[in-house]
Amino acid sequence: MPYQPPASPPAAPPPVENLNIQEPGFTQREIKPITWRSWLKLAYLVVFMILMLVVGIILAQRYLIISPAGGPVNGEVLLQAPYQPVLWKDFGEVFEPIIKLEVYYPNQGWQKLNFLLDSGALVSSLPREEAKKMGLSLAQMPRSTFGGFGGTTSFAYKSEIKVKIGDQEVLLPVVFTESAGTKPILGRSGFFERYNIYFNSEVERIEVRR
Secondary structure (H helix, E strand, C coil): CCCCCCCCCCCCCCCCCCCCCCCCCCCCCCCCCCCHHHHHHHHHHHHHHHHHHHHHHHHHHHHCEECCCCCEECCCEEEEEECEEEEECCCEEEEECEEEEEEEECCCEEEEEEEEECCCCCCEEEEHHHHHHCCCCHHHCCEEEEECHHHCEEEEEEEEEEEEECCEEEEEEEEEECCCCCCCEECHHHHHCCCEEEEECCCCEEEEEC
């Protein structure tokens, strides 16, 4: 049998470099660890959002009060007064819209006086006795006739008084009435037409706003 050289071993397959096998529906992505700087930025963002929320709530409580109609009420509060409960026969306890104003008396200085808010009154009014305390003469004032309930009429004398509303001194048109037992009244002229009056039932408070 003739001589046959030994068969050489089979050649090794070429090396596979950068083999990237992907199956349908799968992708390869490098996952990087979250650094401490990323956590710090996230913490700053959360703290900033919380601070902005707190500031917004404080500003809303300070400058906005929800009116009974549900809308925002704007304007600087110049004067406020709590509800004054009064017990009325056949009606029980109700509140009278009374606010206290500082009125200037030439001989006594500033004196506090309770006024009844009355949007139905054309002008503010005071009893004639207050004119005497202020050193005013009814004889030197223009006289007007006012009609009342049941067809009654009364005389009133036109003038003006100095009052404080907030930190402002205001000349308020008034009439001094001859009717006995009347209360000081704040009416439309010079008051309701100049300021906004709100009845805040949630906190039982009357607010006079600019």
